[in-house]
Amino acid sequence: MQALAAVARAPHSEFSLETITLDGPRPGEVLVKMEAVGICHTDLAARDGALPVALPAVFGHEGCGVVEAVGEGVTKVAPGDRVGITFASCGSCAACRTGSPSYCHNFMHLNYDGVRADGSRPLSQGGDSITGLFFGQSSFATYSLALERNVVKVPADLPAELVAPIGCGVQTGAGAVMRSLACRSGSSLLVAGAGSVGLAAVMGAVVRECATIIVIEPHASRRDLALELGATHAIDPATGPVADQVRAIVGAGVDYAIDTSGIPAVIDSLVKSMTFHSKLGLIGVPANPEAALPITVIETLVLGLTVVGIIEGDSDPDEFIPELIELWRAGRFPIEKLVSTFPFTKINDAVAAQHRGEVLKPVLVHE
Numbered sequence: 001m002q003a004l005a006a007v008a009r010a011p012h013s014e015f016s017l018e019t020i021t022l023d024g025p026r027p028g029e030v031l032v033k034m035e036a037v038g039i040c041h042t043d044l045a046a047r048d049g050a051l052p053v054a055l056p057a058v059f060g061h062e063g064c065g066v067v068e069a070v071g072e073g074v075t076k077v078a079p080g081d082r083v084g085i086t087f088a089s090c091g092s093c094a095a096c097r098t099g100s101p102s103y104c105h106n107f108m109h110l111n112y113d114g115v116r117a118d119g120s121r122p123l124s125q126g127g128d129s130i131t132g133l134f135f136g137q138s139s140f141a142t143y144s145l146a147l148e149r150n151v152v153k154v155p156a157d158l159p160a161e162l163v164a165p166i167g168c169g170v171q172t173g174a175g176a177v178m179r180s181l182a183c184r185s186g187s188s189l190l191v192a193g194a195g196s197v198g199l200a201a202v203m204g205a206v207v208r209e210c211a212t213i214i215v216i217e218p219h220a221s222r223r224d225l226a227l228e229l230g231a232t233h234a235i236d237p238a239t240g241p242v243a244d245q246v247r248a249i250v251g252a253g254v255d256y257a258i259d260t261s262g263i264p265a266v267i268d269s270l271v272k273s274m275t276f277h278s279k280l281g282l283i284g285v286p287a288n289p290e291a292a293l294p295i296t297v298i299e300t301l302v303l304g305l306t307v308v309g310i311i312e313g314d315s316d317p318d319e320f321i322p323e324l325i326e327l328w329r330a331g332r333f334p335i336e337k338l339v340s341t342f343p344f345t346k347i348n349d350a351v352a353a354q355h356r357g358e359v360l361k362p363v364l365v366h367e
C-alpha cells in the first residue's frame with residue numbers, strides 16, 4: 001500500500017513529504033492508521049547521524065492511531081482498536097522476561113536497523129528501500145507498520161495528541177522518578193532541564209509526593225511552567241553555582257537528582273548538590289558519545305552515591321502507559337501543558353519551532 005511519509009534524506013536537512021510504499025502486516029505486525037505522532041529529540045539525533053540509522057529513513061517513534069489490519073498470530077489488538085506505539089523489544093531475552101524491556105538485548109537491532117527477522121525491509125519507493133521500523137514504527141507517516149509487542153491499546157476517547165508523547169518522552173521522564181529511582185514520599189529531587197522529559201519527571205515527582213522538587217533551567221518560561229506543574233523551586237543556572245543555590249534550599253543536599261541534559265558539567269553540578277546515600281539518574285544522551293562521567297571515586301564513596309542509567313524510564317509499556325493515562329484522567333498528570341500541535345504536513349515548521357524554544361513537545365496531527 002501507499003502512504004505519505006516525512007522522509008529524511010540527508011543529515012541536518014528538512015524532512016521531505018513523499019509517497020512511499022509500505023508492506024502489509026506480516027506475522028506479528030500491526031498496520032496502524034496514524035492520528036498523531038510526537039517529535040522527540042532522538043528523531044533528529046538519528047537523522048543527523050548520532051544513531052546508526054541508514055538514510056533515507058522514516059523516523060517518528062511516539063505514534064498514536066487506529067489499527068487498520070493485523071498480521072497472522074496477532075491477538076493483543078484487532079482492527080478498529082486505538083493504540084499508542086512505543087519502543088520495540090524482543091520479548092524473549094533475559095531483560096524482557098524480567099519486565100525490563102527497555103534494556104532488551106536486541107534493542108539496537110529492533111529499534112534502529114529497519115530490518116525484519118526474515119531480512120526484509122518494509123518501506124520502499126520505486127523499488128529502492130527506505131529505512132523503516134524506527135523504534136518498531138517509523139510513524140512520521142499516514143500509516144505505520146508496528147509490532148504486536150510495541151502497541152498498547154488505549155481508550156478511544158483520549159485526545160491522540162496526548163497519547164502520542166507518552167510512548168517515549170513522557171514515559172521516560174515520569175518513569176525515571178516513578179520507576180527507575182522510585183523516589184520516596186517526602187524526599188527531595190533535583191531535575192536538570194525543564195524540557196518535556198524534565199517536566200514529565202516533575203509531574204511524576206508530584207505523583208510520588210516528593211516534598212521538595214527543584215528544577216534547574218536557563219529559560220524563564222520553562223521555569224515558570226515547572227512551578228505551575230508542581231516544582232517547589234526553579235533555579236536559573238546563570239544566577240550562581242547550582243550547588244550553592246540548591247543547598248540554600250536543602251542544606252544537606254538532595255536525595256535524588258535527574259539529568260536530562262547529557263552535559264558533563266551539569267552532571268557535576270548535580271553531584272555537588274546531593275546528600276549521602278543519594279541516587280543520580282542519567283537520562284540525557286551526551287552530544288559526544290565518548291563523554292565520561294565527571295565524578296571522582298572519592299565523591300562516590302563519600303556520598304555512598306548510586307548512579308543509575310535510565311532508558312525509557314524503565315517502562316514496561318503495557319503496564320505503565322495505562323497507569324499514566326489513568327493519572328491523566330484523574331487530573332494528576334496534565335500532559336496537555338507540554339503539548340503543541342501542528343498539522344502533519346508542517347513537520348519542518350514544528351521542528352523549527354522546537355529548535356527556537358517556542359514549544360516543548362510538538363505533536364503532529366493528521367486531519
Ligand SMILES: [Zn+2]
Pocket residue numbers: 089090091092093094095096097101103104105106
Ligand atoms: Zn528482549
Ligand SMILES: [Zn+2]
Pocket residue numbers: 040041042043061168169
Ligand atoms: Zn524518544
